[in-house]
Amino acid sequence: MSVEFLGTAATDDGSQPGPHFGAAFAAEPPPRLTVARVTVDDPRVEPLLRELAYEYSTRYGRAADRELNRYPAEEFAPPHGELLLLLEGGEPVAGGAYRRYDGRTAELKRIWTHSGHRRRGLARRVVAELERSAAERGYRRIYLTTGPRQPEARGLYLATGYTPLFDISADPETIGPLPFEKGL
Secondary structure, three states, rough: OOEEEEEEOOOOOOOOOOOOOOOOOOOOOOEEEEEEEEEOOOHHHHHHHHHHHHHHHHHOOOOHHHHHOOOOOOOOOOOOOEEEEEOOEEEEEEEEEEEEEOOOOEEEEEEOOHHOOOOOOOOHHHHHHHHHHHHHOOOOOEEEEEEOOOHHHHHHHHOOOOOEEEOOOOHHHHOOOOEEEEEE
């Protein structure tokens, strides 16, 4: 396992967060975020996957175990894949993985943010880190699919430069899994 400092976010105007002139109290800086490269059997992965399984089950009305266990764990490990967690204060708040899709393409899987930490841009950070890692391993393209009942994921991928491989004006329920791609 490796861990590295990811940093804190800048404000909307690009400056670093911090105290402002005239403020009675300086705001606490946000906790540092770190990236941990882990294996599927790392105990910190289990709570995120459990919550993801619950989310899939509530959205799609069926058990998610089959989908979550579709691929062998070693597909998400070097040399062809990776699983990472975004940690805040040592606790997992988001994560994701990629696996080899073909010789030049990595497939993103299991991008997830803990329900108590959403709307903070954490999934964007996870996606960016996975893209960087995949590029370092020689992949030139990212492919992924998301479910038709996951509008947040669809929005994330569109906002981060992914090209939909489906008609975005169509009802997602009529398409099934929604495929996207992005060149690295």
